[in-house]
Amino acid sequence: MIRVDDLTVSFGRGDARFVAVNQASFDVAANSAFGLVGESGSGKSTLLRALCGLVPVESGTFDLESDKKPQMVFQDPFGSLHPRQTVDQALREPLLIHGVSDQEPRIHQIMENVGLSPTLRFRYPHQLSGGQRQRVAIARALVLEPDILLLDEPTSALDVSVQAEILNLFKDLKEQRNLTYIMVSHDLAVVSFLCDAIAVMKDGRIVEQLSRDRFAAQDAIDPYTNSLFQAYQ
Amino acid sequence: MTGSIIKAQDLTVTFPSPQGPQSVVDKVSFQLGPEKLGIVGESGSGKSMTARAVLGLVPTPGRVTATTLSYRDNNLLTMPATQLRKLRGAKLSMILQDPKFSLNPVMRVGDQIAESVRLHQDADRRTSREKALEILARVQIANPDRVYGLYAHEISGGMGQRIMIAMMIAAKPDVLIADEPTSALDVTIRGQILQLLDDLIGEQGTSLIFISHDLNLVAKYCDRILVMYRGSVVETLDAQNLHASQHPYTKGLLDSLPRLDDTRTRLPVLDRSVL
Amino acid sequence: MTEPTATFREWLSAADPASRAQAQAQEIYRAALALAANPLTLIGGLIVLALLLTALFAPVLTIYAPNDQDLANRLAPSSSLHLLGTDELGRDIFSRIVHGARLTLYIVIVVALTAAPAGLAIGATAGYLGGVTETILMRITDIFLAFPKLILALAFVAALGAGLNSAILAIALTAWPPIARIARAEALVIRQSDFIAAVRLMGASDARIIFRHVVPLCVPSVIVRITLDMAGIILIAAGLGFLGLGAQPPAPEWGAMVSKGREFLTDQWWIATYPGIAIFIVSMGFNLLGDGLRDVLDPREATR
Structure with a gap:
């Protein structure tokens, strides 16, 4: 189980200090998916980056209860792959860093798991479609077999037909690999489809947490959550 | 057909490639009346390029051909470049996804609106400034005096689209092409911008071509919809009938969208082999 | 049964490369095709290639040794015996120019192989790490950049003593700062990218990130810059030679030859x-090639 307590992240000092995440607390059950929704500037992506150490935490604590580093899948499949590295290099790099010996079978296996044809193995990112790139990014995140996957708007740059394929893939991988997800998105329907519990963020604060059932039924108390539902209509 | 403002017949845009010319827009035909016409499709469907072709803004080395491409019976294909440019400024206009690219980066946004007023409404310097402030207030900008003096890089996406709409109010175009105007905006701001756009169109009798990847949005917002796939129009239908579409592509796209109260555990995947 | 062997060209344009080597060869092939498509770049490339071949085959291309004196035949104009005439000591000018290509190429290669990697490493490290490291490294770079290149090179040569190798060292010392600036500017953008965040999450060390992920993306603009700078480097080398601070007589260095010839310019031009x-x-040639490389290698083109 993931436990986040009073997590605060800020940038700058003095008058220029900006609190991006303000005392966020939530729990995520193992092998479940937790959604963070909110508009741009709500701090949802910063919170996600703080959980994997890409952004320093100012105060508060979090416990991921995993000895493996969480990995992340990013929004823009153009920007999340090194433009001069082939698929093979991208997937091999984490194995090289950790000195894993059986690289060949692992690369084969993970490509198959995320639905990438072996013929794509030596292609560069610019020779792949958006959906294929996102699959490579997912494969790269999973090749070290983490317990936790952080998803930062992983389908918002994709066409809806491709989004459906990637969302299905996330569902399958979660069961197959016993993964726990924390997903950030501005798309309420996407979060509702994948997540078991959802937190709504505004101006760095979590204003409300809802179970998936209540979220799907638009059964919210907070006026801001309700305004999001309103805009979704 | 009278009443049609833009008429396109077999509009084709090709780009050269090592394998010969590739059509990104392939024999697209449509007519635009006094209405809100939506063009939807996935990336690479040619929806943006269709709009650019109408405005004569296809980047080199693209080639535009058509049996007809006209604006109020003026042939846009044979029109001299200078005349087309004049028409683009006055009668045909465009709003892009990121307003930062459409605004002059070294000119205060207020001055840009004022200039537009001066050009199109024949006003002097002082009146055009006042008019610009008035228009800024109309697009629900809380502090027009402050915003007047800002530069393009100092404004948010939502503010930028308000300013683009303000420029349109000043220019009073006959046809407005909006290419994903709200895709970069938060949902709560999106509603406000669409409302403003609606007011502008209703007031000035402007025809709108609204390009988007968002089927639900287009269905709600537009009167009529062209669905594009791989450079071709696969279906033209009234917006209210979109959700009843029986075309495999349109239906496939709609089905693949998750819903807030979805009970499906898997989303159907679009079967491209039947297209 | 073996598959019928595909031609090399098919191998270079296959849609699904079967190895990393093939994938890289395809990238280079595509870049070469794009380069060759621009006639000015092609001319530049041919000039540089000609310089290379001239330097390589200098003894074969000439009849006379570059330092052979023929005092009976000094200051002779162009003739069938001496294609470009002879100088004040009766040495064949054609032969000296051809052998001088070796010196020019030597200078160019040594400077490129020292200044480019040094500038790249300093710039990429400064840009990626930021903070105090960046401030220190870039202020040093700024100090070097504050002086005009030739003046700085002159000062170094004055300190190191005249000679070809000190000239090269001096030129290399003036050539790395612009490279470092470019590499830093690139690294500043690259460090923000998601693919760098992804390797950080994998637990890669800073050194690994800089040299395996950041540097390869800075290389294209550095190659472009150093190629464009080659013209300036050749001119500075010639300038130092002209002032007698570079290659020493009787070495057939082009700048030194111009300097000597100056005395006879009115009569033996x-x-x-x-x-x-x-x-x-x-x-x-280097300038044209650099311009073409910029069009092909610009990383902003390649990422999309």
């Missing part, structure tokens, strides 16, 4: 003019 033309052509 060819002594100074031909090496001058050689400097001009080679500088232009």
Whole structure:
């Protein structure tokens, strides 16, 4: 189980200090998916980056209860792959860093798991479609077999037909690999489809947490959550 | 057909490639009346390029051909470049996804609106400034005096689209092409911008071509919809009938969208082999 | 049964490369095709290639040794015996220019191989790490950049003593700062990218990130810059030679040849003019090639 307590992240000092995440607390059950929704500037992506150490935490604590580093899948499949590295290099790099010996079978296996044809193995990112790139990014995140996957708007740059394929893939991988997800998105329907519990963020604060059932039924108390539902209509 | 403002017949845009010319827009035909016409499709469907072709803004080395491409019976294909440019400024206009690219980066946004007023409404310097402030207030900008003096890089996406709409109010175009105007905006701001756009169109009798990847949005917002796939129009239908579409592509796209109260555990995947 | 062997060209344009080597060869092939499509780049490339071949086959291309004196035949104009005439010691100018290509190429290669990696490493490290490291590294770079290149090179040569190798060292010391600036600017953008965040999450060390992920993306713009700088480097080398601070007599260095020929410019114009033309052509060749490389290698083009 993931436990986040009073997590605060800020940038700058003095008058220029900006609190991006303000005392966020939530729990995520193992092998479940937790959604963070909110508009741009709500701090949802910063919170996600703080959980994997890409952004320093100012105060508060979090416990991921995993000895493996969480990995992340990013929004823009153009920007999340090194433009001069082939698929093979991208997937091999984490194995090289950790000195894993059986690289060949692992690369084969993970490509198959995320639905990438072996013929794509030596292609560069610019020779792949958006959906294929996102699959490579997912494969790269999973090749070290983490317990936790952080998803930062992983389908918002994709066409809806491709989004459906990637969302299905996330569902399958979660069961197959016993993964726990924390997903950030501005798309309420996407979060509702994948997540078991959802937190709504505004101006760095979590204003409300809802179970998936209540979220799907638009059964919210907070006026801001309700305004999001309103805009979704 | 009278009443049609833009008429396109077999509009084709090709780009050269090592394998010969590739059509990104392939024999697209449509007519635009006094209405809100939506063009939807996935990336690479040619929806943006269709709009650019109408405005004569296809980047080199693209080639535009058509049996007809006209604006109020003026042939846009044979029109001299200078005349087309004049028409683009006055009668045909465009709003892009990121307003930062459409605004002059070294000119205060207020001055840009004022200039537009001066050009199109024949006003002097002082009146055009006042008019610009008035228009800024109309697009629900809380502090027009402050915003007047800002530069393009100092404004948010939502503010930028308000300013683009303000420029349109000043220019009073006959046809407005909006290419994903709200895709970069938060949902709560999106509603406000669409409302403003609606007011502008209703007031000035402007025809709108609204390009988007968002089927639900287009269905709600537009009167009529062209669905594009791989450079071709696969279906033209009234917006209210979109959700009843029986075309495999349109239906496939709609089905693949998750819903807030979805009970499906898997989303159907679009079967491209039947297209 | 073996598959029928595909032609090399098919191998280079196959949609699904079967190895990393093939994938890289395809990238280079595509870049080469794009380069060759621009006639000016092609001319630049041919000039640089000609310089290379001239330097390589200098003894084969010439009848006379570059330092062979024929005092009976000094200051002779162009003739069938001496294609470009002879200088004040009766040495064959054509032979000296051809052998001088070796010196020019030597200078160019040594400077490129020292200044480019040094500038790249300093710039990429500064840009990626930021903070105090960046401030220190970039202020040092700024100090070097504050002086005009030739003046700085002159100062170094004055300190190191005249000679070809000190000239090269001096030029290399003035050539790395612009490279470092470019690499830093690139690294500043690259460090923000998601693919760098992804390797950080994998637990890669800073050094690994800089040298395996950041540097390869800075290389194209550095190659472009150093190629464009080659013209300037050749001119500075010639300038140092002209002032007697570079290659020492009797080495057939083009700048030194122009300098010597200056005394005879009014009557025996060819002594100074031909090496001058050689400097001009080679500088232009590198410039044209650099311009073409910029169009092809610009990383902003390649990422999309």
